[in-house]
Amino acid sequence: MLPPLETLKSELEARVPGLTLTIEGTTLVIPREKLLDVCRWLKDAELLACDYLADLTVVDYPPDPSAGGAGLPSEASSAKDGRMDVVYHLYSMSKKHGPVTLKVPLPRANPVVASVTPIWRGAEFQEREAYDLFGVKFEGHPDLRRILLWDEFEGHPMRKDYVVEDQNVQG
Numbered sequence: 001m002l003p004p005l006e007t008l009k010s011e012l013e014a015r016v017p018g019l020t021l022t023i024e025g026t027t028l029v030i031p032r033e034k035l036l037d038v039c040r041w042l043k044d045a046e047l048l049a050c051d052y053l054a055d056l057t058v059v060d061y062p063p064d065p066s067a068g069g070a071g072l073p074s075e076a077s078s079a080k081d082g083r084m085d086v087v088y089h090l091y092s093m094s095k096k097h098g099p100v101t102l103k104v105p106l107p108r109a110n111p112v113v114a115s116v117t118p119i120w121r122g123a124e125f126q127e128r129e130a131y132d133l134f135g136v137k138f139e140g141h142p143d144l145r146r147i148l149l150w151d152e153f154e155g156h157p158m159r160k161d162y163v164v165e166d167q168n169v170q171g
Contacts, residue, residue, distance in 0.1 A: 001097055002048070002097045002098070002100065003047070005023055005026065005028070006023070008028070008048075008100070009021045009023060009028060011045075012028070012038060012041060012042075015041050015045075016034060016037045016038060016041060018034070019031075019034050019037070019038065024103065026101055027087075027101040027102065027103045028100070028101065028102050028103070029102075029103050029104075029105065030102050030103065030104050031104075032104050032105075032106060032112075032113045032114070035102075035104055035113060035114050035116070036114050036116070036118075036119070038102065039088075039090075039102075039116050039119050039120075040119055042090060042100060043119055043120070048092060048095070048100070049092045049094050049095050050090035050091065050092050050098070050100055051091075051092055051093055051094055051120075052090065052091045052092065052093050052098075052120070052122070053088060053089070053090055053116065053119075053120035053122050053123050053126070054089045054090070054091050054098070054099065055087075055088070055089040055126070056086065056087070056088050056089075056116070056123055056126040056127060056130060057086075057087050057126075057130065058084055058085065058086055058087070058111075058130045058133075058134040058136055058158070059084065059085045059087060060082075060084050060108070060134060060158065060159050060160050061082055061083050061084065061085070061108070062082045062108070062159075062160040062161050063080060063081055063082040063108070064080060064082070081107065081108060081109065082107075082108035082109075083105050083106060083107060083108050084105075084106045084107075084108050084111045084134060084136060085103045085104065085105050085106070086103070086104045086106065086111075086113055086130065086136060087101065087102070087103050088101070088102040088103075088104075088116070089101055090102065106136065111134070111135060111136040111137065112136070112137045112138075112139060113136065113137075113138060113139070114138070114139050114140055115127055115138035115139060115140040115141040115142075115144075116138075117138075117140070117141055117142060118140065124141070124142065124143070125147060127141055127144070128141070128143070128144060128145065128146070128147040129147055129148060131144055131145075131146070131147075132146045132147050132148050132149055132156070133148065133149075133156055133157060133158035133159075134156050134158050134159055135156035135159065
């Protein structure tokens with residue numbers, strides 16, 4: 001059985017040096033520079049043993065034109081510039097519990113995060129899909145290239161600012 005989210009947060013902050021987490025609903029919000037440390041601990045910790053990455057997806061929050069300008073707090077700045085969240089759902093097959101949900105906020109202009117493929121091999125195709133459809137780059141991925149669309153396809157069709165065009169027209 002999973003510990004309460006507050007307990008998990010406290011345990012992670014005690015085990016990963018320099019880590020500060022926030023909780024949003026049932027989700028732990030992880031700073032991108034600490035993602036691999038958190039994931040390794042969640043997989044290796046005897047109590048949790050999160051040995052299965054069930055899902056990796058992206059949520060796109062485009063820029064909000066009504067958000068103000070310079071000198072605003074980081075949340076308002078994020079609304080002004082937009083952001084993307086990479087969301088992970090982890091389970092333990094051996095302990096039969098889950099999910100542990102993680103979210104990593106990224107700047108929309110340059111969404112880059114470490115690949116979790118070295119921790120969960122099953123992330124390989126899911127990260128390629130997120131790269132292909134949303135444009136999120138996963139540093140350290142063994143083969144980051146398009147998986148659903150052809151190489152010449154321009155853009156990332158799941159982004160909310162994507163403009164549909166007929167890419168079958170030869171020009």
